[in-house]
Amino acid sequence: MHEDATSHIAVVNVMYNVGARDEDSSKTGFAHLFEHLMFGGSCNIPSYDTPLQQVGGDNNAYTTTDLTNYYCSLPAVNLETAFWLESDRMLGLAFDEKSLEVQRKVVIEEFKERYLNQPYGDAWHHLTDMSYTVHSYNWPTIGKELSHIENATMRDVKDFFYKFYRPNNAVLVVAGKVKRKEVEALCKKWFESIPAGTSYHRSLSQEPDQLLPRRRVVEGDVPLNMLYKAYHMPGKYMHGYHAAEVLCNLLGEGKSALLHAHLVEAQERYTRIDTYTTESFDPGLFVISGSLTDGVGLEESEHALLEVLKKIASTTTTELEKVKNQLEAHLIFFQVDLVNRAQDLAAATLLGDTNFVNSEIESIRNVCLEEVQAIAQNILREQNCATLYYKPMQKV
Incomplete structure (x- = not known):
């Protein structure tokens, strides 16, 4: 928790300990795809954005090789809305086939626009491929190949969620005009009952020293x-x-x-x-x-x-x-x-x-x-x- 009494805003940030480096080399781009899927609605809340906007909040997310981060900012008096939204989608996504297809198309178009159809867009694919021979930094966050996203199944998506999107694999930060007692009570109310998953112990092949150009x-x-x-x-x-x-x-x-x-x-x-x-x-x-x-x-x-x-x-x-x-x-x-x-x-x-x-x-x-x-x-x-x-x- 980070208390800043000078602000009338509160920020709720949930960072999951999963990035592109945690993917299977034959199923890359999943961490980024999942970033999009997390906005597709949960079992109880069909639209993540609507309730947040109704209380004057906004949100965004990003994926890197090392982590996936979700954050929303809203008036501090409406802090509980963010807890409700974040805890509900951590508890269980809707896993809707329509949502998967919509987000799959969004990611595929992003892949084409930024990496395939843009001048020098695939340069990072070449650089990571040359630089890493064994480490999973070998591919960019968007994925190694378009086909990996095209062929993603609902089973793949569910397996990814239940492996990584658990409370014991996440860091929650609350910042702004907030008080410790209030934050502790909200954590207990909205997150304590979510079951922990199997502990994820990262074991990646470490890149050896490069000895030749x-x-x-x-x-x-x-x-x-x-x-x-x-x-x-x-x-x-x-x-x-x-x-x-x-x-x-x-x-x-x-x-x-x-x-x-x-x-x-x-x-x-x-x-x-x-x-x-x-x-x-x-x-x-x-x-x-x-x-x-x-x-x-x-x-x-x-x-x-x-x-x-x-x-x-x-x-x-x-x-x-x-x-x-x-x-x-x-x-x-x-x-x-x-x-x-x-x-x-x-x-x-x-x-x-x-x-x-x-x-x-x-x-x-x-x-x-x-x-x-x-x-x-x-x-x-x-x-x-x-x-x-x-x-x-x-x-x-």
């Missing part, structure tokens, strides 16, 4: 050459994670960042270059992606990028402080939103230490220049990298 060339209906480089890095809050986050911002955040300043502004080899990390619970990926200027070759542009990466060794403490200030400001502004605070509490709890939400800024502030340079040397190695050249299709 991996490369792939893809051609598609795209306007420009794109370069992607994905390096293995520590998982969220593991040793070296915050140093990698600082490094990511040093390379790619803002116009003064190393990659933009040298490759976009000075050399004009790229029209845009971005860096990001997957922020996954298990060891994830540090990604650099760049759109090349028309007429510039991929090989020479990749070489120029690798030369810029060497400049990390000459980074100054002033540059480091600027980046840490950027990260701190981002976190503080992010936490202004009550929904974000509730989600951070839930995710930290899933990771095993709720206090991560209070220590993250301090952890970033404590990152020193030597740590950033050391993590750069450790992860930004070609033998630790999957490189994708995405080219426009050759005209016949």
